[in-house]
Amino acid sequence: MENSEIPVGFDVALVEAWMVQNTRVVPPCRWTRLTGGHSNLTYLLTDTNDDEFVIRRPPQGELLPKAHDMFREFRVIEALYPVGIPVAEPIGYCDDRAVCDRHFYVMGKVGGQALYTGTESAERLDVVARGCVGESFIATLAAIHSIDPADVGLGDLGRHDGYVARQIRTWYGSWTASAKAADYDDPRIHGLHTWLNERLPEQGPARVVHGDYGMHNSMIGEDGSMVAVLDWEIATLGDPMADFAYALNAWAESTDPVAVEADAATAVPGFCSRDDLVRYYADRTGADMSNLSYYRAFNAFKTACILHGVYARYRMGQKSSEGVDLESLFSRISASIELAAAHAADV
Secondary structure, three states, X not given: OOOOOOOXXXXXXXXXXXXXXHOOOOOOOEEEXXXXXXXXXXXXXXXXXXXXXXXXXXXXXXXXXXXXXXXXXXXXXXXXXXXXXXXXXXXEEEOOOOOOOOOEEEEEOOOXXXXXXXXXXXXXXXXXXXXXXXXXXXXXXXXXXXXXXXXXXXXXXXXOOOHHHHHHHHHHHHHHHHHHHHOOOOHHHHHHHHHHHHOOOOOXXXXXXXXXXXXXXXXXXXXXXXXXXXXXXXXXXXXXXXXXXXXXXXXXXXXXXXXXXXXXOOOOOOOOOHHHHHHHHHHHHOOOOOOHHHHHHHHHHHHHHXXXXXXXXXXXXXXXXXXXXXXXXXXXXXHHHHHHHHHHHOO
């Protein structure tokens, strides 16, 4: 088709031949690169019928063993789509190295927009629509957490127990491994690590957890409704309260000076408060909120460890720091530790 890009990472002839045999896509297609998606190579496909699809594969080069798991993404949306969870329609998955050097999948294109900044939110949503976002956002998460994984074929997506304990171990290990390269250690992290392990809540039934549920992975319609949840590559089975607290921590309020300064997506007038999100989730799930401060402390601890590892990789030259504000990144590590400590004090 005219105006098609030459895609990186795909042999168009081989992939489109596969599509003819395995999907309802009707090649030849117009290929248009989409940005975002955790560096996965993602293209919009417009086929001969002007139907639109999205194709995703991992980036080129050496990858960590469990990173960029396209099969996991496809498997999850294939399970959740038929039961009414707003995800993209699963179209086809390919793991044939004769077609592509990496596995890939095709999904239906969804509407709506991901909101990354408050400027975008104000431009795309009126005040009434902004007021609807929070309830739809939480209703979707509550629906995901209300599904028994075994009922949708996801009972073996991950371990059913010990989710938070494993996460604490993993991210504390990341911190200690990165401390020398980052040239930064902080005794508060070690104290929080001990505190979190000593007060670990008992986990209830395992549920599908997205792992990165936020506005950046939510396609929001003009009326403020959730159109689709994207980027399921780190989804697993785990503690739904940890998943909810992650989303809660990331939800900025218009009264948060730092969030307003950073132009956070929900830090403009009209969006609901975090207290509203807690009420929406409790009403829909009946979840016990008595340990919410613990889960918020855990997620802030985890965020600090993740940022610390990213900072270390920049300092070691493993990631290009061109255009990156390393001073701001460094300050966010300390801010996350402070937030974890503040939530721990509320327990």
